[in-house]
Amino acid sequence: MIEKKYAEDEMLSLSGIQHFHFCKRQWALIHIERQWEENLQTTEGRFLHERVDNPFLKESRGDVVMSRAFPLVSDQLGLYGVADVVEYIRSENGISLPGYEGFWKMNPVEYKRGKPKIDERDEVQLCAQAMCLEEMFNVNINSADFYYNEIRRRIQLNISEELRALVISLSDEMHYLFKKGLTPPAEKSRNCKYCSLVDVCVPKLTKKSVSARSYVSKHFNDACTGDP
Template identity: 70%
Template sequence: MRDIRYADDELLSLSGIQHFCFCKRQWALIHVEQQWADNLRTTEGHFLHERVDDPFFTENRGDVRISRACPLVSYTLGLYGIADVIEYTRSKEGVSIPDCEGRWTMMPVEYKRGKPKIDERDEVQLCAQVICLEEMFGVEITSADFYYYEIRRRIHTDMTEELRQLVYALAEEMHHLFREEITPPAQKNRKCSLCSLFDVCMPRLTKKNRSVETYIKNHVRDACTDTNGEL
């Protein structure tokens, strides 16, 4: 655990760490500049979470208790948010939780619309949830699960020390950019076509070392070529 602790008015959205891991510019457009746009993927994601996020719903299955839309906060990460589902399993090695007899271990389950990613954007979000729970309840959680809607199954994920250190590093950089109101320049790559903010970001225009003047000249030249067949 880091020595630094953030105040309440410094807390950032936990879900943003996924955006930040995917693209720092995307995160800044949403969380620093307050811009947002939906596409099919984000709309489907909202619909899926609406089915999960009922804070008044709990379900008991024998020695397993399921709670949904659980508030989370970590003052060492400086993040707050909501866990889709937390599964509590009755265990002598667990901890006490409000309104429940006995002792329980806990594990967050994060719901995703798609399938497992090739990068760590999903894992850092889930690990941040784990760190929140550990800090809030004084427990140690070594693993957590995803449920991917596209493949209709759960994926078990270990909370390694390397993953935890990545989460702390990302959170620290998020706070720096937010505090300084910095929006990083675009780094155009294959991920851009998946982004709902493509038209807001304009990666061709805002890419580092590419001036607006050069962009406009090239745009005019292309337009003239398309119209006249020559410059």
Template identity: 35%
Template structure:
């Protein structure tokens, strides 16, 4: 399904979800945010169903903490915009973002980068440091706390720069052609196996005219 996105430019805010997509697979990120392509598979459908639990903004108090769901966040400095699934405000007002994911409890760097970006947005918005957050893994029904380290913050900065450069360049990155492709909902659009075979045949054809890998 083509969702028809406008041509991006340097002033367009980058969705927080694009950082997750880029960290997982740059080609997937560009197919979604540059080409406007998206389709569901069982993994994305489960993720969508899980996020429906936090899709509507609401505010409540739990164990002395103010808890807000579907909280809009942004960073003017980084040019980011998005929503936090849940933000718990500690008694001193410190935000604690919680990102919901449908899978089992496991560390994924792309999820940690998205959470760190949320923390950096909240810091800019509230003026309070956000040293920690959590990923809630729905299949395990458990949280995994993430420390927002200097290294993770730098990964966010790098990711933002790379995504912006890629969207500005309007050129699709090559497919990864690894085990991640089997789980990707865009595999039929991306065609990693077909492109890998085309590249292999190109190398074979080139070698026919360049014995021992050298030109005549």
């Protein structure tokens, strides 16, 4: 039996690994400081998941059975969450499924409102889901699927060793920052304009090269002189 790496009260939200990869400060504001703001993107994403995440709905389509809002947990990653959909696909190398004959392999499916990203923020989230399922059911999952609402099609993700290592590294760092209660300073980038927390984060104020005192002083003087 594998020894637990994290205790129950140390578990973190699995969905946070996507925030963490996108921006560590954003993750800390949400998961450590408990701050959240909606924008168009987050609202659309929430509505999409509300349509998908029905834990009482199980569908069967031939050799595929779908279970929605599937609870996930990993003692080794210290993460818990919910998979939008877990598909059971008939396979000789799968596991037994109560109420169904034969054997079935597991395939997690994550629904996203937009389109594929240029970075790995979506990939680490789906990989973490697959790693949870592997730990929970003692199975091997080599691939998983995204469904991107904007392009209306699936994209398959290869669960590589490099991606698994990245998930482990990110989860370890998340736990370290959470335990210490540390919120990283802002690193202003092009991503800031897409962040619902930009007004809470104030990246210009927290940027390492600009002190808070200098920032406030400059804007106070600008206001007094009428400069924009």
